[in-house]
Amino acid sequence: xNKLDKSLLNSLSSFRRxxxxxxxxxxxxxxxxxVPTGKPIFEEAEDAKQFFxxxxxxxxxxxLNAEGDKVISLHIPPGQLFGxxxxxxxxxxxxxxxxxxxxxxxxxxxSLWDDFAGRYEGFAAEAYKTVGQRVSEMNxxxxxxxxxxxxxxxxxxxxxxxxxxxxxTDSGVQIAFPVTRKIISEMTGSTLHTVSRLLSRWERQRILxxxxxxxxxxxxxxxxxxxxxxx
Amino acid sequence: xNKLDKSLLNSLSSFRRxxxxxxxxxxxxxxxxxVPTGKPIFEEAEDAKQFFxxxxxxxxxxxLNAEGDKVISLHIPPGQLFGxxxxxxxxxxxxxxxxxxxxxxxxxxxSLWDDFAGRYEGFAAEAYKTVGQRVSEMNxxxxxxxxxxxxxxxxxxxxxxxxxxxxxTDSGVQIAFPVTRKIISEMTGSTLHTVSRLLSRWERQRILxxxxxxxxxxxxxxxxxxxxxxx
DNA sequence: AACCAAGTTTGCGCTTTCACAAAGTTCGTA
DNA sequence: TACGAACTTTGTGAAAGCGCAAACTTGGTT
Numbered sequence: 001x002n003k004l005d006k007s008l009l010n011s012l013s014s015f016r017r018x019x020x021x022x023x024x025x026x027x028x029x030x031x032x033x034x035v036p037t038g039k040p041i042f043e044e045a046e047d048a049k050q051f052f053x054x055x056x057x058x059x060x061x062x063x064l065n066a067e068g069d070k071v072i073s074l075h076i077p078p079g080q081l082f083g084x085x086x087x088x089x090x091x092x093x094x095x096x097x098x099x100x101x102x103x104x105x106x107x108x109x110x111s112l113w114d115d116f117a118g119r120y121e122g123f124a125a126e127a128y129k130t131v132g133q134r135v136s137e138m139n140x141x142x143x144x145x146x147x148x149x150x151x152x153x154x155x156x157x158x159x160x161x162x163x164x165x166x167x168x169t170d171s172g173v174q175i176a177f178p179v180t181r182k183i184i185s186e187m188t189g190s191t192l193h194t195v196s197r198l199l200s201r202w203e204r205q206r207i208l209x210x211x212x213x214x215x216x217x218x219x220x221x222x223x224x225x226x227x228x229x230x231x
Numbered sequence: 232x233n234k235l236d237k238s239l240l241n242s243l244s245s246f247r248r249x250x251x252x253x254x255x256x257x258x259x260x261x262x263x264x265x266v267p268t269g270k271p272i273f274e275e276a277e278d279a280k281q282f283f284x285x286x287x288x289x290x291x292x293x294x295l296n297a298e299g300d301k302v303i304s305l306h307i308p309p310g311q312l313f314g315x316x317x318x319x320x321x322x323x324x325x326x327x328x329x330x331x332x333x334x335x336x337x338x339x340x341x342s343l344w345d346d347f348a349g350r351y352e353g354f355a356a357e358a359y360k361t362v363g364q365r366v367s368e369m370n371x372x373x374x375x376x377x378x379x380x381x382x383x384x385x386x387x388x389x390x391x392x393x394x395x396x397x398x399x400t401d402s403g404v405q406i407a408f409p410v411t412r413k414i415i416s417e418m419t420g421s422t423l424h425t426v427s428r429l430l431s432r433w434e435r436q437r438i439l440x441x442x443x444x445x446x447x448x449x450x451x452x453x454x455x456x457x458x459x460x461x462x
Numbered sequence: 463a464a465c466c467a468a469g470t471t472t473g474c475g476c477t478t479t480c481a482c483a484a485a486g487t488t489c490g491t492a
Numbered sequence: 493t494a495c496g497a498a499c500t501t502t503g504t505g506a507a508a509g510c511g512c513a514a515a516c517t518t519g520g521t522t
Contacts, residue, residue, distance in 0.1 A: 065374050071373060071374050088359060125320060128318060129319075138369045139326065143294060146419075150509065181469075189378065193471085193511085196469095197472080211518095212518080213468095380478075380479090381478080421480090424480075424481085424500095425480075427499095427501060443488075
């Protein structure tokens with residue numbers, strides 16, 4: 001656990017209000033786990049026995065409806081808590097969490113949640129802020145689904161991935177994990193066919209490049225334009 | 232405030248774990264307000280200076296997108312806390328709250344939130360449970376919008392209103408506040424025209440009755456059927 | 463080197479649902 | 493009780509996007 005401390009100290013807003021020795025206490029109680037790409041970390045409706053912190057990688061949060069259609073509700077970037085059912089007064093996970101790429105996660109038994117919340121000033125507050133951000137995002141997604149056309153929704157989804165999970169390269173901003181047409185369709189309530197047509201067009205227009213399941217955004221401002229109704 | 236105590240004691244899950252004298256303390260700090268039908272209680276993005284408990288009536292939670300389209304994300308039944316931005320680590324309201332019918336609300340300054348959460352065992356827990364329920368509903372709405380057709384979404388919306396805000400009458404279950412086609416379209420990401428066609432059909436089929444902005448569900452099980460994809 | 467699985471592209475017809483339009487109804491209020 | 497505002501109904505045409513189908517590309521594996 002020694003190697004982790006340094007990198008943790010800086011990046012983790014969840015723990016940023018903790019003293020160094022408190023942080024050590026917390027880390028000492030955690031278990032570290034590597035999750036390979038595509039594997040589940042937990043499943044919807046499962047007993048919420050643990051909560052997690054994403055150290056490295058990207059987590060995809062998804063649900064299945066009764067007909068078996070998959071819906072992706074959000075992606076989690078490194079540094080965030082997840083699986084925090086307790087913060088929602090729940091004892092099961094409301095959705096499944098999948099490793100969008102290989103992930104390194106810290107794991108605590110859920111029984112420690114109340115401990116942490118009680119003992120460490122600011123821990124709960126930060127957790128609820130995280131919840132608040134997710135609620136905002138869900139709210140936005142509802143608005144988009146309710147009022148926007150597929151093209152706008154896909155443009156927004158790509159932009160969101162870029163902003164939250166992008167890394168700068170010499171050929172534009174690259175989304176940090178593999179993304180297929182199918183996945184974008186599950187994020188936007190569309191079909192992989194329609195998404196394919198849109199991405200092909202945007203590639204022709206040099207708005208983005210996509211190959212090998214990786215997307216580079218070349219011209220974010222034109223993508224922003226496509227986001228608007230009248231475009 | 233005396234008259235309230237009795238009715239409150241029973242119904243309010245938010246305070247159900249409080250002792251009688253604690254409850255009195257809490258009530259003594261509240262202000263009571265009547266809000267006429269259609270009037271706002273607070274607006275999206277406003278400074279979250281207060282939080283609320285709905286004693287009587289029904290509150291509609293809505294947002295406007297950049298193009299000015301209204302989206303209704305949920306309705307709140309009597310007995311629930313709302314405007315609890317602090318529970319989401321926010322200092323502005325994430326949406327607007329409107330009186331769907333005349334409402335009676337208790338109001339506390341937001342500064343008391345942390346007080347209550349700290350002092351009254353179970354208050355925070357109940358609040359987070361409420362948040363959790365709303366998150367679940369939002370999740371469901373995202374799934375519906377992403378995967379279901381308009382007819383299914385409208386059927387579900389009517390059923391949800393019936394279950395959460397219905398009162399039994401001799402002519403079926405009546406939704407407890409006025410609901411127009413427009414409102415249903417804003418709940419389902421549809422248009423008032425399409426909703427009108429659906430409701431007319433359902434009325435012909437004796438699944439429901441609707442007049443004077445009031446809807447009675449006559450045959451919930453047939454509505455449930457329409458909820459399914461293959462119907 | 464060959465093959466398979468996974469992902470992508472593209473065409474075509476069809477359904478759903480919207481947009482626009484216009485008339486009818488009901489409600490509240492002056 | 494008359495008027496206007498709000499709400500509803502219904503028709504018609506158009507388009508967005510889906511479903512189905514088939515071919516193609518790419519990457520990984522044996």
